[in-house]
Amino acid sequence: MVAVLSSVLGFPRVGAQRELKKLIEGFWAGKVSEADLSQQAQALRVQHWKLQRDRGIDQIPSGDFSFYDLVLDTAYQFGAIPARYQSIPTGFDQYFAMGRGLQGSIRNVEGEEVQIDVPAMEMKKWFDTNYHYIVPELSTNQEFSLNSQPSIVAHFSEAKSLGIHTKPVLLGPVSFLLLSKGADHEAAGDFELLKLLPQLVPHYRTLLAKLAQAGATWIQVDEPYLGLDLTPTVEQAYQEAYASLTQDLPGALRLLLTTYFEQVDDRMALIAQLPVHGLHVDLIRHPEQLSGVLAKLPANWVLSLGLVNGRNVWKTDLDAALQLATQAVDQVGIDRVWMATSCSLLHCPFSLEFETKLDPEIKDWLAFSSEKLTEVSILRDAINQRYEGTETDTTNPADKAKVDAVLSANRASCQARRTSERVVNPAVKERLAKVDPSMLKRNAPFAERYPVQTEKQHLPLFPTTTIGSFPQTKEVRSARRKYKSGAWSEEQYNAFLRQETEKCVRLQESIGLDVLVHGEFERNDMVEYFGEKLRGYAFTQNGWVASYGTRCVKPPIVYGDVDRPQPMTVEWSVYAQTLTEKPIKGMLTGPVTCLQWSFVRDDQPRSVTAHQLALALRDEVSDLEKANITTIQIDEPAIREGLPLRRAKWEAYLDWAVSAFLLTSSSVQKGTQIHTHMCYSDFNDIFPAIQRMDADVITIENSRSDLKLLRAFEQHGYYNASGPGLYDIHSPRVPTAEEMGERLQALLQYLPYQLVWLNPDCGLKTRNWTEVESALRNLTETARVFRQKYANGNTN
Numbered sequence: 001m002v003a004v005l006s007s008v009l010g011f012p013r014v015g016a017q018r019e020l021k022k023l024i025e026g027f028w029a030g031k032v033s034e035a036d037l038s039q040q041a042q043a044l045r046v047q048h049w050k051l052q053r054d055r056g057i058d059q060i061p062s063g064d065f066s067f068y069d070l071v072l073d074t075a076y077q078f079g080a081i082p083a084r085y086q087s088i089p090t091g092f093d094q095y096f097a098m099g100r101g102l103q104g105s106i107r108n109v110e111g112e113e114v115q116i117d118v119p120a121m122e123m124k125k126w127f128d129t130n131y132h133y134i135v136p137e138l139s140t141n142q143e144f145s146l147n148s149q150p151s152i153v154a155h156f157s158e159a160k161s162l163g164i165h166t167k168p169v170l171l172g173p174v175s176f177l178l179l180s181k182g183a184d185h186e187a188a189g190d191f192e193l194l195k196l197l198p199q200l201v202p203h204y205r206t207l208l209a210k211l212a213q214a215g216a217t218w219i220q221v222d223e224p225y226l227g228l229d230l231t232p233t234v235e236q237a238y239q240e241a242y243a244s245l246t247q248d249l250p251g252a253l254r255l256l257l258t259t260y261f262e263q264v265d266d267r268m269a270l271i272a273q274l275p276v277h278g279l280h281v282d283l284i285r286h287p288e289q290l291s292g293v294l295a296k297l298p299a300n301w302v303l304s305l306g307l308v309n310g311r312n313v314w315k316t317d318l319d320a321a322l323q324l325a326t327q328a329v330d331q332v333g334i335d336r337v338w339m340a341t342s343c344s345l346l347h348c349p350f351s352l353e354f355e356t357k358l359d360p361e362i363k364d365w366l367a368f369s370s371e372k373l374t375e376v377s378i379l380r381d382a383i384n385q386r387y388e389g390t391e392t393d394t395t396n397p398a399d400k401a402k403v404d405a406v407l408s409a410n411r412a413s414c415q416a417r418r419t420s421e422r423v424v425n426p427a428v429k430e431r432l433a434k435v436d437p438s439m440l441k442r443n444a445p446f447a448e449r450y451p452v453q454t455e456k457q458h459l460p461l462f463p464t465t466t467i468g469s470f471p472q473t474k475e476v477r478s479a480r481r482k483y484k485s486g487a488w489s490e491e492q493y494n495a496f497l498r499q500e501t502e503k504c505v506r507l508q509e510s511i512g513l514d515v516l517v518h519g520e521f522e523r524n525d526m527v528e529y530f531g532e533k534l535r536g537y538a539f540t541q542n543g544w545v546a547s548y549g550t551r552c553v554k555p556p557i558v559y560g561d562v563d564r565p566q567p568m569t570v571e572w573s574v575y576a577q578t579l580t581e582k583p584i585k586g587m588l589t590g591p592v593t594c595l596q597w598s599f600v601r602d603d604q605p606r607s608v609t610a611h612q613l614a615l616a617l618r619d620e621v622s623d624l625e626k627a628n629i630t631t632i633q634i635d636e637p638a639i640r641e642g643l644p645l646r647r648a649k650w651e652a653y654l655d656w657a658v659s660a661f662l663l664t665s666s667s668v669q670k671g672t673q674i675h676t677h678m679c680y681s682d683f684n685d686i687f688p689a690i691q692r693m694d695a696d697v698i699t700i701e702n703s704r705s706d707l708k709l710l711r712a713f714e715q716h717g718y719y720n721a722s723g724p725g726l727y728d729i730h731s732p733r734v735p736t737a738e739e740m741g742e743r744l745q746a747l748l749q750y751l752p753y754q755l756v757w758l759n760p761d762c763g764l765k766t767r768n769w770t771e772v773e774s775a776l777r778n779l780t781e782t783a784r785v786f787r788q789k790y791a792n793g794n795t796n
Ligand SMILES: Nc1nc2c(c(=O)[nH]1)N[C@@H](CNc1ccc(C(=O)N[C@@H](CCC(=O)N[C@@H](CCC(=O)N[C@@H](CCC(=O)O)C(=O)O)C(=O)O)C(=O)O)cc1)CN2
Pocket: 130, 472, 474, 477, 478, 480, 481, 523, 524, 525, 526, 527, 528, 547, 548, 550, 551, 552, 553, 554, 597, 680, 766
């Protein structure tokens, strides 16, 4: 076959209607049997393969399915099961225990009924996305073993029996190790982990042999780390790992080294030496890398072009994509080029066809995963027709008339989006142009502000607070659904929310917290909620994407210049404040997090969108202040996630990210206390930038990585007030007051006690009321003890 092929790097496993989520959660609740779980998951895989085939994909991925996470699956498949799970019999219980912990009674490997209480493995951001993977835990003398029936081989065979020849996707051995961590804290560090390659790679070889035996040909080997900062050690690891991996490689196998999220044109000297058969590059993030890659691509390698964005929802500009494709084909020939998605489609919603309420003008600019399949295959057909002028034996090719029709419709959509008045708001542009440095600075230094705030709000030593959300129960979600479907009127819904808010305020008062929150019951999600209220934003009905495990988010879409038609949160904060004498903390999502957790414009720099968001939020801050809400939290949990993957690009990002935060927060009086909150990341890298944000108080996740955060406090110093989380809210476990006391005592070695707040490490929305009440009572008890202890400045 002499033709360009179409290829997809991964497909959203959750399903068109989040079928997989519902299935697995049903299994956890004991409502779905193990047999049904397996069988219905298989049905979903089959459906997804068929869809891709029907839409004209030649290289359809298999092995991109997971019940929880693909990195976890890789660890599981190679027998890297930490000791604490080994008493659980092999199977779903053990696997899910690794992903989400397990508490209760089980039959152990000896068949005895035992009580078990194991926490989950750590979860981390997948590169710069809002997807979280499970971090494998490896010991220095880790032994690996290949699962006797690797699911990736089973899935390949499953598809093959339907007549679909798939391309299995493997996480490459070097990236797998670099994503892992040392099982014991001391052993952590990349270099130690890479030393495990000689133990690990032989099992990859066995796996490849099994795949070959099952009939596989092309294997997609994901090595995203190839685009990141490489040390000589890592370079050497790549050389050794791939030399070893391809020893005795079965003749039929072809390896496609797959990179994404970063450029690799400056890595071609290394890459070209690796004994593989092809390379995939992300031309969405870095279209300019194509020339450099082509210049050094080894003869006879395949080049897979990532031309259709797996991370965003805009229609591909097919003309522009074809230009890049032509450049590649002219240089290497039609038989060695693939048209592909830039990365897995995991990060994109399933299909536009369920969006019945989207404005048709905007909908015409979009392509979700299913529509992107067609884009990939049309690109393939267009190129093949240009070079051959005849049909080829690719999967479901479109004829010339169809291709021309799609191309011209695409041209019209792209043109319409470029020139639409809906996108442009001159007033926003003008206002942004007038931002000057004085707007990025509080009117007094922290040392002068903080005592004023403490007095104004009557804050005691060791003030207590929470991060914002209280339990999002079934009742809350189903009330929202009734409202959205029209079954409930706005009054009914609001009355319900007022009742929840009041209950929440009363509870906080009775527990004795110092700074209260309204509870966020009116919010479906901390970003989507703002997306629904801002101009320039669209939101979807069914645009779900995976965030972690079975949890999904529905990112709103920034299509135009952003501004705020009216206050967004003031009413709820003010209502809560009418219920209590204690200060109510206003609750906003910061500009960088709104940017990071939305699908954003690709027609202007991210920094510009962030600053537009900042101006809108700045007005909200002012309106809260005017309404006498003088403690205001601006959440920025995603600020670390947005950090570029290469260090050389960090400073530029941090400059505009911090400036967007300051633009949001700095208009207030010195007596108004600005809080910020961060979680889900390792913050050490950006500590100086956090200081530059100059929030009066930062509440920060700490409980999963105690030591690391404390080292950062020690190393860089932090001069404003802070509340490092005293317990992990992601677990149903209720911590005792003593436990929190110990943690606090440890923190006080690094932080001046006069500036320390007591709080959980994140919002409480995923917990239930019983857990929340007990944990918070213990928290205020800890505060009582420490206030006594430190009453006279006693510090021991
Ligand atoms: N955007 C974002 N990213 C984030 C976070 C975050 O809070 N937001 N937190 C961090 C961790 N990520 C998380 C991601 C998702 C969830 C989560 O709980 N997601 C929920 C959905 C939340 C939601 O948007 N709910 C909607 C819609 C709920 C829904 O599906 N309703 C059902 C019916 C529910 C019922 O009647 O009981 C339906 O419509 O079919 C609402 O409350 O309105 C889920 O997957 O289950 C939690 C943490 C990092 N990234």
